[in-house]
Amino acid sequence: MYVAARVDNDKCSGCKVCIFTCPDPNVIKLNKEAKIVAINEARCKGCGLCVVACPKKALNVSS
């Protein structure tokens, strides 16, 4: 089943590692004020590379 990545806002530190690791542009964006990332779920292919890269374990792709 296709599942888009989700962010746990409490864990995200806004470090942007997931943005550098996503193979698609503009799926993950940084919300500069809140210092957390936001995922465009409609565009995410659910590959999970960001999940593995995130140092804070703030992302997941399982439902």
Place this chain on the structure above:
Amino acid sequence: MSKNIFRISPGFEDIMPDEYKELVESGPYGKDLGVSDMGTFKELLEEHPLCAGCGLALSLRLILASLPNPEDTVIVGSTGCSALAFPQVAVHNIHSLFGNQNAVASGLKRALKLRFPDKVKDVVVIAGDGATADIGLDMVMQSWFRSESITTIMLDNEAYANTGGQESGMTQQGAVMNMAPKGKNFPKISLPEIAREAGCSYVASISPAQPKRLEKMVRRAILTAREVGPSYVQIFSPCPTNYKFKPQETVSRIKQHQKEGHYQTKEYINTAAQEYLASIEEGKKNE
């Protein structure tokens, strides 16, 4: 200085998709952006057709974010998976016949030098391993022998991925693929060494698991090609679809290969390029 090289033709503003409008408004031109700015500008249109977890897509985004002068860069691609994303790239690009990319790039660079003698115009080849190390190897090596001022970047997924998984010269010995069921008989070609022997002034091998280093190497390669001589960057970009690993494992697979010694991060800079790069990198530090 901002340059609007991508514009929407008057009268078409309303019907263009939002993604394209955004590309025009927040493309990379004239802004001196880098890998650490990714996510704040658009280097590529959304929803390109490369597979989930594709190493090429990851490398391509990083390369595009690393271009020192995107507004005056022309990318020459070749048939293969990476070519599927080129129609969505926010930089001028040419799709050449499979394997001909370095010949097309050489001609283009010469023409640009004649047409714009006072301007810096970078010509960067970005092609797969089949196009670079097998079918196009003749054109690639001849361009190095002739010392053409171009950068060649190979996206090395160790296969002909776009045609369903044949072995390429870059496939590891013994690897079994969809269309190489008995396993490959010969070792992987050492193209960085060939590039060095064939006259490249700058040669590097890197992967998208080290984004900042990749950025530095791509920049150095392009700057070297401008002033000193041809340059070559090989980027290890594993393919989850043909090598049948999970999409989220692309980066861990790179690290595993590095640990096992199949792939190494390397950089070779000849004396002339070293002097040139040192002079600009020193200048940057003093800015």
